Amino acid sequence: MSSTAQVHISDVQREREQYDRRQNLQSVATSIVSTLVLAFLVALGLHYAPGWPKVKESFFSGKYFAQAFPKVLQGLWLNLQVLFFAVIGVAILGTLLAMIRTSRSPFLFPLRALAQIYTTIMRGIPMIVVLYLIGFGIPGLAIFGRIPVALLGTVAVILSYSAYVAEVLRAGFEDVSPSQRASARSLGLTSGQTLRIVVIPQALRKVAPALMNDFISMQKDVGLISVLGAVDAVRAAQILVATSYNFTPYVVASVLFIATSVPFILLNDWYSNRLRKREQSGGMV
Amino acid sequence: MSITTSTPETGPEAPVLRLDQVRKSYGGNEVLKGISFDIRPHETVALLGPSGSGKSTLMKCINLLERVNDGQIWLGDTDITDPRVDRDRCRSRIGVVFQQFNLFPHMNVLKNVTLGAIKVHGVPKDQARERALELLDRIGMRQKANAYPDQLSGGQQQRVAIVRSLMTDPELLLLDEITSALDPMLVGEVLEMVSELTDKGTTILMATHEMGFAHHAADRIVLLLNGVIAENGSPRQVMDESENPRTKEFFSHFRSL
Numbered sequence: 311m312s313s314t315a316q317v318h319i320s321d322v323q324r325e326r327e328q329y330d331r332r333q334n335l336q337s338v339a340t341s342i343v344s345t346l347v348l349a350f351l352v353a354l355g356l357h358y359a360p361g362w363p364k365v366k367e368s369f370f371s372g373k374y375f376a377q378a379f380p381k382v383l384q385g386l387w388l389n390l391q392v393l394f395f396a397v398i399g400v401a402i403l404g405t406l407l408a409m410i411r412t413s414r415s416p417f418l419f420p421l422r423a424l425a426q427i428y429t430t431i432m433r434g435i436p437m438i439v440v441l442y443l444i445g446f447g448i449p450g451l452a453i454f455g456r457i458p459v460a461l462l463g464t465v466a467v468i469l470s471y472s473a474y475v476a477e478v479l480r481a482g483f484e485d486v487s488p489s490q491r492a493s494a495r496s497l498g499l500t501s502g503q504t505l506r507i508v509v510i511p512q513a514l515r516k517v518a519p520a521l522m523n524d525f526i527s528m529q530k531d532v533g534l535i536s537v538l539g540a541v542d543a544v545r546a547a548q549i550l551v552a553t554s555y556n557f558t559p560y561v562v563a564s565v566l567f568i569a570t571s572v573p574f575i576l577l578n579d580w581y582s583n584r585l586r587k588r589e590q591s592g593g594m595v
Numbered sequence: 596m597s598i599t600t601s602t603p604e605t606g607p608e609a610p611v612l613r614l615d616q617v618r619k620s621y622g623g624n625e626v627l628k629g630i631s632f633d634i635r636p637h638e639t640v641a642l643l644g645p646s647g648s649g650k651s652t653l654m655k656c657i658n659l660l661e662r663v664n665d666g667q668i669w670l671g672d673t674d675i676t677d678p679r680v681d682r683d684r685c686r687s688r689i690g691v692v693f694q695q696f697n698l699f700p701h702m703n704v705l706k707n708v709t710l711g712a713i714k715v716h717g718v719p720k721d722q723a724r725e726r727a728l729e730l731l732d733r734i735g736m737r738q739k740a741n742a743y744p745d746q747l748s749g750g751q752q753q754r755v756a757i758v759r760s761l762m763t764d765p766e767l768l769l770l771d772e773i774t775s776a777l778d779p780m781l782v783g784e785v786l787e788m789v790s791e792l793t794d795k796g797t798t799i800l801m802a803t804h805e806m807g808f809a810h811h812a813a814d815r816i817v818l819l820l821n822g823v824i825a826e827n828g829s830p831r832q833v834m835d836e837s838e839n840p841r842t843k844e845f846f847s848h849f850r851s852l
Contacts, residue, residue, distance in 0.1 A: 492660055493697035497711035497759075498687025507714065511701050 367556075374558035378550050382562045385546030390570070392464045392532045392542070397525065399468035404475030409505065411476065412483045425476070432473030437531055441466045445538035460542075463535030471528050478520045482513030519585070522578035529571050533563070543567065610669070611636050611767050611798045612657065617666035619652055626652045628822040629666065634767065637796040641809035641830075644819035645845065650802040653819070654771045657800070658691050671766060687715045690760030694772040696752040698744040704731070704755050705740040712762045723762070730758045734788060750781030754788055761792075768792070770801035786812075806849040810834055818842060 319327075356362050410418060410425040432440070444466040449457060486509050494504040514521075536545035543566055547559035610633035619627040626649045634640050644650050655661040657668060659675060659682050668676050675685040698707050708731070709723040718726075731737045734754050744752050753773055760768060770789065774782045786808050793799060793812050803809055809816060809830065816833040818826035826833040826842050834846055 489693065489695055489697050490699065493691075493693060493699070495660065495683075496658055496686055496689070496691040496693075498683055498715035499711070500683050503714055507710070508699055512699075515701065 369557050369561055371556055371558045374550075374554060374556045375562055378547060378559035378562045381550060382543050382546045382559060382566060385541055385543035385563075386566050386570070388460060388540060388542040389532050389535075389567075392460055392467065392535060392540075393529055395464050396467040396471065396528065396532065399464070400471045400475050400528070403468060403472035404479055405510075407472060407476035408479035408483060411480045429473040429476055432470055433477070435470070437466075437470050437534055438537060440470045441534055441537055444469065445535075459538040459540040460535065463532075463538050463540055467528065467532055467535070471524065471531075474524050475521065478517050478524065479513065481520075482517035483509055485516050486512045515585075519578060519582040522574065522581070526571050526574050526578065529574070530567055533567060608635060609671070610634055611638075611671065612800065613667075613669040614657075615667045615669070617653070617656060617668060618664045619649075619656055619661065620664055626822050627656070627663075630819075630822075630824060631666075632817055632824060632827055634798060634800055636798055638814045639793040639797075639799040639801070639812060640815045640817055641813035642800060642802040642817050642819060643804075643806070643809060643845075644802075648819040649822045650819055651771060654691075654769055654800075654802055657767075658689055658769055659686055683715075687711070687763065688766050690763070690765035690768045692753070692756050692760050692768070692770050692773045694775050696744070696749070696756045696776070698752055698756055698759070700744050703741050703743050704736070704747075707744070707755060708759045708762055711759065716763050718763075727758070727762060730761065731755075734758065748781060749777045750784045753777060753781075753785045757785075757788055757792075761797075766798065768797055768799045770799060770803070772802050772804065774803070774805060806834070806846070818845065820845065 359365075407425050407429060410421050411429070413422060441463065445459060445462045448454070448462060448465075483505075490508055490512065491504055494508040495501070499507065533542060533544040536542050536548065539545070541549075543563045544560075547563040550559040551557055612634040614633070615631050617627055617630040618625065630649075630653060632640075642650050642653065652661065656663050657675075663676050666676070667674050670685060670688060673680060673685065675682075698704075699710070702710070705724065705727055708727040709718075709720070712718040712723040712726070713720055728737055728740060731740055736751060736754065736758075739747060739751065739755075744755070747755065757770075757773075773789075774785050777785060782805070786805065789799070789801070789808075790812055793814075801809075801813075811830075813830055816826065816828065816830050817824060818833055820841055825839060825845075826837055828837075833842065837843065
């Protein structure tokens, strides 16, 4: 903005810059005032709500917070383990499904149809139903003996999220220009090599923000494995709530979940921004 | 063996590429209506014709990106239109340069250039690298080996694409309107590179709209009008001396330039 070289600035330009500065100040001032007003109104509303002291005590009690924190944190460790294996599983199964969905070979027709049915159904079923089906249905078959609930939960998360991720990846594969395939095939690369070396790396770049979004959502949904009885962060909180009738442990769990997802949310925002900047280097509108 | 309607010639002067009654249609629209011509070793053939005459379709058929509906295409003594033939292998014997360069945007110049040699021809990595750097050096782009395609000008990208197609010494080089997407300032550097290749004896089939260049660089002109070959002869015969009214009409559009 400021010209360090002190080149000649015309009066018109000086007037424009003054105008821009005024406009900037005005918008900063407006946002500060509106934030303060909103905060004030919320505080006022809570203060005059007749039940606020009770709500505050049962959700935001400092005493219960400190008490619950270590146990819930211990539960979170299970969530992270489940998340870790689920991410690997989803990456493999999702890619496989996307590859089948975008294949054109007539031999794969039955698989292609199955993959489409799978992604359609799996995206339609509520996650919690999938968890019940896998978590209680598989042991009910009595084939495998005792299976840890955390493992069953992980399987359910993988089955459910693969469907979403497969669709995102499929969109990415189809977004890579056909001329890229033509170019790769012309070099003599087989269709498999073309997919692996040329299409998938480019597709991943295009859909990275959408994939990150699914990852963040998955991070929170691994908390649902608590319905199977696995003692994760949510279950640990639930146990504490059941003994004390104070809901603060849930808030503890939420805070911990938010804390684990914040780095990835920031990473996602940063990466999307970078992509947008690179693609929109032409203009600012 | 497949039933052959024509048998390939053999010997040193046998054609590198031989098209025999090639037909191709999209839906009910016949784009190529029985195309036959040869390309001899070290020959540069310019394929001319207005947009929609079938030039690009013909290029795609030769490179097996499209299947012909009838006729045969021989590459050396392989009938590449035979469904039993290894199509990936046939493609690897032909170098192709496209109008839109089609470099891989996620790989740097060196990786773009060495990919085919390493993955298809099994050339050891450092050997491929060495050869790539040598070729890049010859076009003055060695220092761009680690640059990504979007950091290069169109002319530079196209020259890298040519190097990429040359890495494995293809029997035939297909150039598909390689200067059409370039701004006029950059056309020269690409055509100069093609001139050097013709001088060195690379066998080339190029579809182009650069009439002046075709006239001086090509050994032969094949003029395609509405999916049939209207002319096939030396640049002089076709561009200056032809009495065919449709040929004259086509070239008259370029006279004023």
